[in-house]
Amino acid sequence: MSTAVGGPGIRQLEGWGLDPAWSRIVDVTTPDGRHRSWHVLDNGAEPTKGTLVCTHGNPTWSYIWRDVLRLAPEGWRVVAVDQSGMGFSDRGTPRVLAERIDELVAFCEAHTSGPIVMAAHDWGGPVTIAAAARLDCRALVLTNTAVALPDGVKVPPLIAAARSAARVVCEQTPAFVEGTARMTGREHRSALRAPYRGRDRRHAVAEFVADIPVGPDDASWSALEGVAAAFDAFDGPVLLAWGGRDPVFHERFLADLVRRAPQAQVQVFPEAAHLVTLDAPVAEVAWEWLADLGSDPARPVDPPDAEAVAGFRPVTAALVERADDTDLAFSGPGGTRTWRQLAGHARHVADHLRAGGLTRGDRVALLVPPSADCLAAAYGIWMAGGVVVAVDSQLGLRPMRRLLRGATVQWTISTERTVRIARVVGLTPGATHLVVPPLPPHPSTSTDAAPERPPLRPDDLAAVVHTSGATGPAKPVRYTHAALAAQRDTILEQFPIGAFTTSFAPFMLIGPALGLACSLPDDVTPGALDFDAFAAASAPAGATTAWLSPAAAQRIVDTAAGRTAPMDLVMLAGAPVRRDLAAAMATVTGADVRAPYGMTEALPLTDGTEPGAVGPLGGTCTGRPLVGVEVLIDPLQPGGAWGEVLVSAPWMRAAYDRRWALDRDSTDVVDGRPFHRTGDVGYLDDGRLFQLGRRLHVITTAGGPLACVVSEQHVLDGTGLVVAAVGVGPEGAQALVVVVDADRSLALADLTTTAAVRGACPTPVAAVLTGRLPVDVRHRTKIDRAALAADAASLLGGR
């Protein structure tokens, strides 16, 4: 190795955040005896743990691996190469894919020793994957790349355009280089442009594009076929770290790679674009992933035994068993359905999907608003062996599109209206749309050639649902059929539940699984359900159970005007419940009122008894953990009596979908059992679980952590004022600020109120403010404490 003569200057490298010592020129000699001179970034570390070889795509250079080099742990040598004619490597004769592969193999053989791990981006992916097959490569980290054009995907328009006018776009003008540089943040652009200033420096950029094979006549077509085969055969660990906003290598390329390497672990960064290593913390995630490879696998996965499979009663069982029952199964938007009708419609949906070619595990987006048809569609998807992908339309079109694209659904079940939206907005590119209603029996069902409906297995993926997004970006959550079946059994066995009505539309999906009639109010938008609508919705199904959000319950109570709506059981879910609301609901319905604890990732977790009771450390009672649930408390400080709540239940989520890092951070394995980190804080007392709000909202004062809800309760009890408590200042030394709810913009409270609040709070209060408490759109009861804390910090920061 020699120093970087002709490479970038020291000042330049430092300006780009690169250590000049990394920059070297090396000689690469292929077996045919040809020499090339390559520029590489090499941290030169002694590879006691391993060597990571990183390969960029077109038109970038080794700079894109900057953070991977920067964050390399002890014992890892990292070499990021500039391919021939690219970056600061020698310009020379054009290369085709096969030659580039030979060069990378030759480089690794000459300049690395021992087993290696390889990382690649863009068209560096095919080069790397083929090279990996010829080297002792133990694992692959792939970012926005491809090994083939997925079925039904056209050549990305950007590539097609660049290819058709490669000389002009890529070489004679800096358009391609500039367009690529502009896909990421400004701070990276000078580095990305630097090696490609001047048309003579861009020759290889054009050649690279021209070499992209799109048909069997192209020079590199067979080489790329070899790459795909090599990837299919690679059985080592693979991490796919993916930018979700890449117009070239979009989600369908990711889906293709996942299909070819089912063992791959996937981390999608929804906000990152093509240059994902620069846009997102790929380096952090990749190093965590590589560290984990050396240790135990993160999650024990017990394959279900044959007996469990044979005796498995999936969520579709009750509906199938009652296929001749003419009792009411559903009432609500779209009318009423008997069990027979519902089962028939679900079967039609399943038959259409199977006849259309759906295979087990295909993802189907449910784009039917809550209704009888929606219910039939969901069960139809399951009967066909598909995976229900559900996204709440209240999130808005843009987030919906991101989530649906991220899930790469192969199918949608839509209405006439939603299919139009899906097409216009491009919600689900490449998906086949099945429109309901009406869905007549599939022709093939009347013959012997009826599509076979396979039995569902416990470990089959059943659904990808999304968290509400009320407490951060919406997260995709995977559920298996085993979990859904366990959830059904738990609700039936541990709650005195009967035919039910609900204000929370997705809950209707559990009705047919339970074998219970369910009803929805005609208007399911939050805030629409009042006493009259509630009574009207309950009547047709003979509901004895109501499943309500606290906000809906509050409105029913507020509009009851002395009337009663008898129920046996009222379940309040979705947000903490105050004692007075639980009591008022009991008065209106005469029911056993429960507020069980749960979240999108695991529901329900406690029996919800003693709703709203205040525990010895404050907070809200959620009842006792259900049979089968394990609760752990992870104290925020050593010896602390309360902390983050960890839960485990057979009916909890399987994993976050395509969010490896989130999944890892949110899952603890204790005694071989996976626990979900809820992000809530709480404590156990006398067998009951008390909730103290969100971990994010814990105020970390110098005197120790403080749960905001505890301070809020003290003030409410002492002064009758509804307040929100937030922390202002640096982590670990935050000041407690109390904001009194008032219809005005944020300001200091008057001196009397200030004194009263300080007097009611046992911990020092830095400031008392008054102003509007921002609440989230979805729940209307969850105060957006992060926004409030930011506003308070700004006011108290002065100027």
Add this chain to the structure above:
Amino acid sequence: MKVLVTGATSLLGRTVALRLAERGDEVTCFQRRPSATGLTDHLGDVTDAEAVHRAATGHDAIVHLAALVAPRAPWRRFVEVNIEGSLNVVRAAAGCGRLVHVSTPSVAFDGHAAMGPGTEPARYAGRDGYARSKAIAERRVLSATTVPTVVLRPHLVWGPGDTQLVGRIVDRARTGRLALPRGGAALVDSTYVTDAADALVAGLDATADPGSAALGQAWVVSAGDPRPVRDLVAAILDAAGVEPRWRDAPGAVASVAGAVVGALWPGSEPPLTHFAARQLTVAHWFDQRRTREVLGWEPAVGLDAGFAELARSYAEHPVR
């Protein structure tokens, strides 16, 4: 133990001298005018190296508070008193054995809200002569000292008998001339005078412990109990028995440092520099965990009991 306290005419200097004497130390007070502490006075000027040396002779330690706090003094004077004066003390301390140098959080103030440890290194950025000279002094003391030294930065010290901050606020409010920039919303930490004095005593004791983590470093000292400026002013006025009345200085006006001082302390001789007044319009509070750990000190009185003390003092000496 024999201790020389420089600058005992100030509220904090007087209090720390009395604190040390109370616990049995033999205290000499060194400043230009009599300290009225009832303790031994050795009159002199810190700019006079010979005088400082003579005063220090025979003492075991020096607590150095004497400084020029003035809004518009010539830079030369700041250099003479705050920098060269401190270096005179450092040289004299070499013969005594231990030194506590009293600095100010202003040395790290750059005009922005400060929330955190407060142990940031001193900067020379401020245009204010006082803060800049104190920043230079702090660095030079720490690099030049040859004996165990602790630097303390007490933040916004107040208490009974304080004619500066407390006295001026009360006076302006009584005459209807008190204005608070931006409604006094800025969150600021402060220190009750005996708590600050205790911290200085703790710092002095730390210099006797060769293993103390406090040595050779600067530490902010405060109550660790930030309040909006408005609340501090209201509590002071309440203690003084004066009606809490003030004008709200508009933000645009308040953002001009000179106008801030004009609003708070109009007159030919504001008690605080423009710079210090500017500090009161932005958040300024500190994480005291580490300071308390290394000094083995906690505020014994705190803000609310301090205001009660202030009220008692005003009850004995009512505002006319």
